[in-house]
Every structure is written in structure tokens, then in C-alpha cells.
Amino acid sequence: MSSVPSPRPGSVPPHTPVTAAFEHDGCWVVQARGDLDSDTVDPLFIAMWEAAAGYDVVVLDATAVTFADSSFLSLLIQAHQQTRLRIAAPGPALRRLLSTAGVDHLLERYVTLEEALAAPH
Template identity: 55%
Template sequence: MTGARDAFQPGVVGDAYSAQGGWVVVARGELDQDTLAPLEEALTTAAGRYPLVVLDASSITFGDSSFLNLLLRLHHLTTLRIAVPGEQLRRLFALTGTDTVLSLHASVEEALAA
């Protein structure tokens, strides 16, 4: 994809790139209903083009129910793997039981290889 790295607004989407037959989206910051649109666009576009999408969550500091809803919707559209979720996200996933539904990984490399 030519120019794909420039296709998304700066902000919560830090980078996006092809890797091992999939697409990695790097997200950062606080993800809630007010900030989620660029990430939703990046992940939805990737899901339409790639059989595997990895969300690098290592720089996400907060995610709310709208973020969780986005992940669950994407989970049904493509193979979604979440790499390096921080403590807040791990708590969110555990409290909601989505840690048993979503595919969580310790690194981007592990997520790509799983």
C-alpha cells in the first residue's frame, strides 16, 4: 500500500505497517468516544484488506467501553491480535471477561507469529 503510513491522522494512531502477511496498527494515548475515530478508521481499513490485524497497544494509556466495543467488532471482521496491552487495558479486559475472547500477546512479534 503506497502512502498507507500517511493515510491516518496523527494523534491516537502512531504508525501502521505491513508485517508477516498482516497489518500492524500502533495506537497511543487515551482512547474514548471523543478520540477513537482515527483508530477506528485505521483498524477497519486494515480489516478490509488484511486477514490479520495486530494492534500494538503498548502506548495506550486508557481505553473505555467504546474502545472495547471497537475491538470486539473488529474481532468479528478479521483475525485481531492485541500486542503489549498495559496494566489499565489488562484490567479492562479481565473485568469485562474479554480477555477470554480477544487474542492478547506479550509482543508484536508474538502476535504476528501466533
């Protein structure tokens, strides 16, 4: 099992939905947190857009995402169209959103961040 690097302290501003962003074995990892809706999703949108521009595989660690609405769903679909998106550790609310929208079969989901990182490129 590969070890996931820890983000540098202070590398992410406080009160942002993006807690860390880093390269791991050819993938770009973006860790998100909190409620992601039209009022809060912009920093995550920018982080994902930049990641998709530079990496063939982008992993979104959704472990700490507590709520997501259609703004976040739109972001996921756009990222999926730009790169190979892997969603790691989506909670029940996010899984329900993906299922209700009918994109759960389209987007790659993994139980843990480690599984998402270990999947073949």
C-alpha cells in the first residue's frame, strides 16, 4: 500500500473548501471539505480546472465533503470531460446526489483515497 503524502501546513488558506492539493505518482490530488454549493464551490472549481489542465488523472478526495448541490455536480461533470476524474471516499449524501442525477455509472468512484491512487492509469 502506498503512503499518501501529507500537505504542508499553511499551504491552503483557512475556510476554503480545498484543504490540500498535491501530486502523487502521476496523479493530482485535490482534497475537499465542507458544504459545496454555489456560494462555496469557486475555489474548488479553480483547483480542479488547474489540475485537469496539467494532469491526465485527477483524484478528488471527498472524504470531508458534508453537502453538495448541483453546482458541485456540474463541476464534477466538467472535470470528467477534461481529464480522468476519480472520486475518492464519497459519503452517503454525495453518492445519493450522483445516483439521483444519473451520473453514478459515469464517474469513477473509489471507497478510499488509497484505492483511487492505486487504480491503473
